[in-house]
Amino acid sequence: MRAEAPDARRKRIVIVGGGFAGVAAARALKRCDADVVVIDQRNHYIFQPLLYQVATAVLAPSEIAAPIRQLAKVQKNVSVTLGEVTGVNLDARSVDVSCPDVGMRKVRFDFLVIATGMRPSYFGHDEFAEYAPGLKSLADAETIRARILSAYERADATDDQCQRARQMTFVLVGGGPTGVELAASMAQLAKVTLRSQFRRIDPASSSIILVEGSKRILPTFAESLAKRATRRLEKLGVEIQTGVKVEAVDEKGVVANGTRIDSATVLWTAGVAASPITKLLGRETDRAGRVSVGPGLDVPGVPDVFVVGDASSITSDGRPVPGVAQAAIQQGRYVGRLIARQLKGRKPGRPFRYRDKGSMAVVGRNFAILESSHLRTSGFVTWLVWVLLHVMSLPQMQNRLRVQTQWFWSYFTGQRGARLIPERAAAPSEQR
Ligand SMILES: Cc1cc2nc3c(=O)[nH]c(=O)nc-3n(C[C@H](O)[C@H](O)[C@H](O)COP(=O)(O)OP(=O)(O)OC[C@H]3O[C@@H](n4cnc5c(N)ncnc54)[C@H](O)[C@@H]3O)c2cc1C
Incomplete structure (x- = not known):
């Protein structure tokens, strides 16, 4: 496995998952004096609410997707890696990435944001x-x-x-x-x-x-x-x-x-279940495999490691935060800003609070x-x-x-x- 030479000068924030939450976290770190590494197993971001229109031939796949790498063009502190994260080492503060046709890479982190979303679940079948x-x-x-x-x-x-x-x-x-x-x-x-x-x-x-x-x-x-x-x-x-x-x-x-x-x-x-990577953290998860996070979307007992979006389980105003795009964006943005504040030596701020802007469904x-x-x-x-x-x-x-x-x-x-x-x-x- 290829390991990287550590760069002691700049902090590195690794974001696993370039969906709604991961991209929102990366964007919130735009003005941060740190390296942001976005790792995703796909090279594209998908606007999932319109996936059903691709499935029913209204739209072509490329019409609802965009390359995640595009982020590196507009944000100088971002780099993008195509690969699947298969291991998380919380003690060594690194993740293992399986890169297609290249092999394994070890990527170290100072801050880790897990934004790996959900996948279909067949309830044990x-x-x-x-x-x-x-x-x-x-x-x-x-x-x-x-x-x-x-x-x-x-x-x-x-x-x-x-x-x-x-x-x-x-x-x-x-x-x-x-x-x-x-x-x-x-x-x-x-x-x-x-x-x-x-x-x-x-x-x-x-x-x-x-x-x-x-x-x-x-x-x-x-x-x-x-x-x-x-x-x-x-x-x-x-x-x-x-x-x-x-x-x-x-x-x-x-x-x-x-x-x-x-x-x-x-x-x-x-049904849906969290991506298996959440299990690698070795922390409490709910029945769908979502990590039970603290009020700052932090993984309890693990400093500077966060879970955002569909992969996290948290309540806000006494109600569970739903697995929807708005919640993922708000969580990603929240953690991005929290890390930026922390890097400037400021206090973390208020706990995460979900602002429900409503839900919609289209019926033909x-x-x-x-x-x-x-x-x-x-x-x-x-x-x-x-x-x-x-x-x-x-x-x-x-x-x-x-x-x-x-x-x-x-x-x-x-x-x-x-x-x-x-x-x-x-x-x-x-x-x-
Ligand atoms: C068909 C469908 C329709 C939906 N419709 C709506 C809607 O109308 N309105 C709404 O608000 N919400 C809707 N949602 C829900 C919404 O899309 C999710 O809440 C949102 O995508 C969650 O964002 P996320 O960033 O947590 O995860 P995602 O957007 O799923 O992103 C997760 C990313 O992590 C990557 N990843 C996963 N595991 C790994 C790994 N091990 N290594 C590297 N990368 C990894 C994936 O490739 C993916 O890019 C819909 C979802 C689906 C599936």
Whole structure:
């Protein structure tokens, strides 16, 4: 393993994870007289709230992503390393990084910020992953897109009615915001985009089934909003099954509450767990593997080591801080500023406090729901607010321009620009 020669002059802040929290922490250290090293296993930052649109062919992957390395161009004290952190040595104050095609590197740190987010969790049934991809990365979104589009192609090609019905049945496990947004977008793909494009099947007759374990969908939203979203989904033709526990997922479909649903395309949006690196800290974690952090997002008992974003577990004003982009950005910014103050010899300041700016979910074209403290709205105007906020939040100007153009085109024509099945996805081994 290659170790670096220590530079005693400048402090080094290592940030593991270049997502919402990691990038916010790096930016908050802009004016700091220290080296900031951002390490990520991917070379790109993903705007995850729009991943479902890549999965349903509205947008292309590059439209919602930006190179993390871009940060080094605009911020002189930042350097970026592509690699997976596989080890954390708190005594030696270094992390082990596995760099693709190069090998292991040891990177020392004075301050460590873990911002590694979450990944799909199958609640102890990892064997489901092969048949029911989750939605977390661009590769996941492309896999889902290929599975959906390939299912329609196979339904059109077969003469077997049972096989056709199975190909045209789509099951989504998990009725949170991602499941709801994905289901609504799939319904529109079937009813509008694919209309009149097949001669042997009618895509509008496909079954899109949203399965949720709790009593209602969107459990993090007020019941009134969840009801409105339910009505909207049903209007789009999505079948909602609540209080249903998925017991098995295999090549034939799913078994839910003892009943088999034959389906060639099962998608998983039911749960998440923290990236395994949190376990390497050897500190207390919650059931989802998130590290229980102190009031300054610090790892208790370990000086100058912090966990931010989805990978941390903390309460603010007596309530758990949710795993959403706003919380991750606020936490990253907080820790960046805290370290900057510490480097100047100042006191740490106030404990972290989450400012909830509200949550939104979009249910197809022209309809979104919004909950912000006591405000609960839904409908077309809320959808316009959703559109505006999401365009503004995209990482770069070119993302904003490209997404606006695609949305404008697909709003008025109903067509989707990214309806591609990669050639490898059509290989016989992947045909189901
Ligand atoms: C499909 C989907 C839709 C969502 N929609 C919304 C929404 O509408 N609104 C909202 O507010 N929130 C939404 N979220 C949640 C939001 O995206 C997260 O809360 C946010 O991304 C958390 O930021 P983070 O920086 O903690 O983690 P992430 O943004 O996930 O970043 C973590 C980074 O760490 C890297 N990493 C992980 N492990 C390692 C390792 N060992 N070594 C090196 N790098 C590593 C990853 O590659 C990644 O780049 C959505 C999430 C998903 C998955």
